[in-house]
Each structure stands twice: as structure tokens, then as C-alpha cells.
Amino acid sequence: MSDSLQVSELVAGYGKTTVLNDISFSIKPGEFVALLGPSGCGKTTLLQVLAGFIKPLSGSLIVEDTDITELPPEQRNMAMVFQSYALWPHMTVFQNIAYALKLRKLGKAEIEQRISHILGLVNLTDYVHRSVTDLSGGQRQRVALARALAVEPSLLLLDEPLSNLDARVRASVRHEIKALQKRLGFTAIMVTHDQEEAMSMADKIIILNNGKIEQAGTPESLYCSPATPFVADFMGAENKLTGTVLRKNDGTELFLDQLNKTVPLTRTSGDRYEGKVDVYFRSNEVSLSFKDDSDEIDHQASGIVLQTAYMGQSYRHSIQLGGSTCVIDHPVAINEKSLIQISLPPEALHIYPAASEVESA
Numbered sequence: 355m356s357d358s359l360q361v362s363e364l365v366a367g368y369g370k371t372t373v374l375n376d377i378s379f380s381i382k383p384g385e386f387v388a389l390l391g392p393s394g395c396g397k398t399t400l401l402q403v404l405a406g407f408i409k410p411l412s413g414s415l416i417v418e419d420t421d422i423t424e425l426p427p428e429q430r431n432m433a434m435v436f437q438s439y440a441l442w443p444h445m446t447v448f449q450n451i452a453y454a455l456k457l458r459k460l461g462k463a464e465i466e467q468r469i470s471h472i473l474g475l476v477n478l479t480d481y482v483h484r485s486v487t488d489l490s491g492g493q494r495q496r497v498a499l500a501r502a503l504a505v506e507p508s509l510l511l512l513d514e515p516l517s518n519l520d521a522r523v524r525a526s527v528r529h530e531i532k533a534l535q536k537r538l539g540f541t542a543i544m545v546t547h548d549q550e551e552a553m554s555m556a557d558k559i560i561i562l563n564n565g566k567i568e569q570a571g572t573p574e575s576l577y578c579s580p581a582t583p584f585v586a587d588f589m590g591a592e593n594k595l596t597g598t599v600l601r602k603n604d605g606t607e608l609f610l611d612q613l614n615k616t617v618p619l620t621r622t623s624g625d626r627y628e629g630k631v632d633v634y635f636r637s638n639e640v641s642l643s644f645k646d647d648s649d650e651i652d653h654q655a656s657g658i659v660l661q662t663a664y665m666g667q668s669y670r671h672s673i674q675l676g677g678s679t680c681v682i683d684h685p686v687a688i689n690e691k692s693l694i695q696i697s698l699p700p701e702a703l704h705i706y707p708a709a710s711e712v713e714s715a
């Protein structure tokens with residue numbers, strides 16, 4: 355059974371450069387955590403610190419009740435799948451996986467049985483005696499995953515383990531990791547760039563930005579209530595408008611600059627601010643309708659279709675709204691240059707104090 359992990363006020367980096375700043379979070383036994391963030395924000399560094407390859411400058415790592423901050427990697431019951439795979443090039447698939455099992459003093463029969471089982475799971479049975487240098491990128495990635503899974507660690511650290519797999523293999527390996535995790539009960543932290551992958555696999559998502567935790571929580575809480583514009587954008591609310599929140603006796607309203615239009619706000623849609631705001635929304639949470647040309651009053655609230663792309667279930671439209679361009683999905687294609695009307699339901703809007711105001715404050 356795996357153990358809980360408590361990370362407190364972790365600071366780490368390379369030489370004099372600090373990469374991770376004041377990182378604190380905890381993970382319950384058996385939880386699956388997705389670590390999301392832009393390139394260079396410190397995801398790999400964080401996994402390396404957890405695995406013991408980088409010594410933190412300050413802060414602590416506690417597993418159950420034991421402080422493991424000073425323990426060398428081999429004394430932590432963890433396994434890591436490296437972003438670069440880090441396979442031993444002079445060894446075969448079998449030897450790569452067997453190496454750590456021998457170190458753990460497992461018997462020959464048990465090693466063979468584990469390897470054959472795990473290679474079956476990642477679809478590499480026929481490659482067991484192939485040298486890893488004679489494998490494709492995706493196959494190497496699966497060997498790296500198999501090698502980590504074979505030691506049955508209590509904490510599995512996965513650094514973008516699926517990035518080199520094609521969509522179909524990716525879906526099945528994703529499913530296998532989840533199924534194995536349920537069956538063996540290990541705790542996992544997986545780095546991914548893919549918001550959908552994080553949502554579908556994780557019990558908890560941690561969003562890292564510039565070496566700091568921007569927000570941590572369930573997929574639902576991050577998707578529905580992103581705490582910052584950065585999280586909103588990362589969780590798919592890519593459209594941005596600017597506006598002003600106005601409090602009135604009979605409720606709160608939002609004036610949107612690009613639409614030159616006022617929409618009423620509900621409690622849930624963020625009437626906690628007043629004044630200049632930035633507004634984020636997802637392309638599939640607002641709707642389009644054709645503009646009625648006789649409707650002069652709403653003229654400013656309309657947009658112009660710039661481009662249309664087929665997305666399978668719907669068409670994605672680039673829409674010119676005042677001085678901004680937004681992306682909005684619609685079930686049927688609307689011709690370029692058409693005038694359209696958009697309706698923004700208040701519950702689809704994620705509202706934050708305007709970045710321009712925050713910076714000057």
C-alpha cells in the first residue's frame with residue numbers, strides 16, 4: 355500500500371538559480387495527481403526533487419511520518435519515468451527492466467514473470483530481447499514506463515510519459531496506467547501538457563507557473579472555478595475580453611468593452627469584483643446566432659466571422675468582436691464575413707481584476 359506525501363515550503367534550483375519557490379501540497383495514498391504548467395515552469399525539477407536527484411535548498415518532504423528530505427533516491431520507494439526516457443542504451447528491453455528488480459533482490463523467476471506481464475500491458479512482448487537503441491521513440495517511452503511500473507513503487511513519478519505515443523496507443527496506455535494504479539494502489543504524479551489528459555486521469559491537478567503553485571484542486575474545481583486568469587487560460591478559457599463590473603441596487607452588471615454591451619451577473623459568475631476586469635470564456639460555452647440586420651440597437655454587440663474550421667463535432671469560428679478576436683464553436687459552419695450575434699451566459703464568464711489595474715496598483 356502506498357503512503358501519503360507532504361511537501362512543505364520547498365525551494366529548489368540549480369546552483370544560484372532558484373527554480374521552485376515555496377511549493378507546498380499534500381497527496382493522499384492512492385491519489386493520482388496531474389502536474390500541469392508551461393514549458394520551463396519547473397515540473398521536471400519538482401519530480402527530480404521528489405525522487406531525490408536534486409537536493410532542495412529548503413523545505414521538507416514527509417512520507418507518512420518519516421522525513422525523507424535527506425534520503426538518497428534508492429532509499430525512497432519511488433520510481434520515475436524520465437522525460438528523456440533515460441534507458442541504458444547498451445542493454446535490451448529485458449535487461450533495462452530487470453536491472454532495478456535485481457537491485458531489489460528479486461528472484462529470477464519472479465523477475466521473468468513481472469517483465470513478461472508488464473511488457474504485455476504496454477504491448478511490447480515481441481521486443482523483449484531487442485536492444486533499446488533499435489526501438490522507435492514511442493516504443494522506448496513504453497519501455498521506460500514498463501521499467502518504472504515493474505518495481506511496483508509506492509510513489510510513481512511520470513514526466514510526460516505519453517508524449518511520444520500516437521493517439522490510439524496513448525488512449526490505451528492511459529487506460530492501463532489508471533487500471534494498474536487502481537489495482538496496485540500506488541500514488542502517482544504525472545506531468546502532462548494536455549489539459550484533457552489531466553482531467554481524465556487525475557484525482558487532483560496542480561498547476562505550476564514560474565516555479566510556484568498557481569492553483570491545486572479537483573479537475574472540477576479548476577475547470578469551473580479557476581482562481582486566476584492563468585489557470586482559466588490553461589483550463590481552456592482562452593478567449594479574453596475586457597470590461598467593467600458595475601454594482602447597482604438591483605444587482606451587479608458587467609459592461610463588456612468589445613461588445614459595447616451590458617450583461618447581468620449572477621453570484622456564481624463572479625460579482626465579487628468592482629471596476630475594471632478581464633473576462634475569460636471557453637469557445638464551447640457561448641452561443642452564436644445570425645444577426646438580424648434590422649436590429650440596429652444591438653449593432654455593436656455583433657461580430658464578424660473571420661474564419662471557420664471543422665472540428666468534428668462542431669465548427670470553430672474566429673470572430674472579430676470590436677478590437678478583439680475570439681474563438682467560438684457552433685454546430686454548423688457560418689460563412690466568412692457573416693455578421694453574427696453572440697450570447698454570453700453569465701455562468702460561462704470567468705472574471706478577474708484587470709491585469710492593467712493589478713500591475714499599476
Ligand SMILES: Nc1ncnc2c1ncn2[C@@H]1O[C@H](COP(=O)(O)OP(=O)(O)OP(=O)(O)O)[C@@H](O)[C@H]1O
Pocket residue numbers: 368371373391392393394395396397398399400437
Ligand atoms: N540542469 C540544469 N541546470 C540549470 N538550469 C536548469 C537545469 N535544468 C533545468 N533548468 C532550468 O530550470 C527551469 C525549469 O526547468 P524544468 O526542466 O523543471 O521545466 P519543465 O517545467 O519540466 O519544462 P518542460 O515542459 O519544457 O519539460 C528552466 O528555466 C530550465 O532552463
Ligand SMILES: [Mg+2]
Pocket residue numbers: 397398399437513
Ligand atoms: Mg520537463
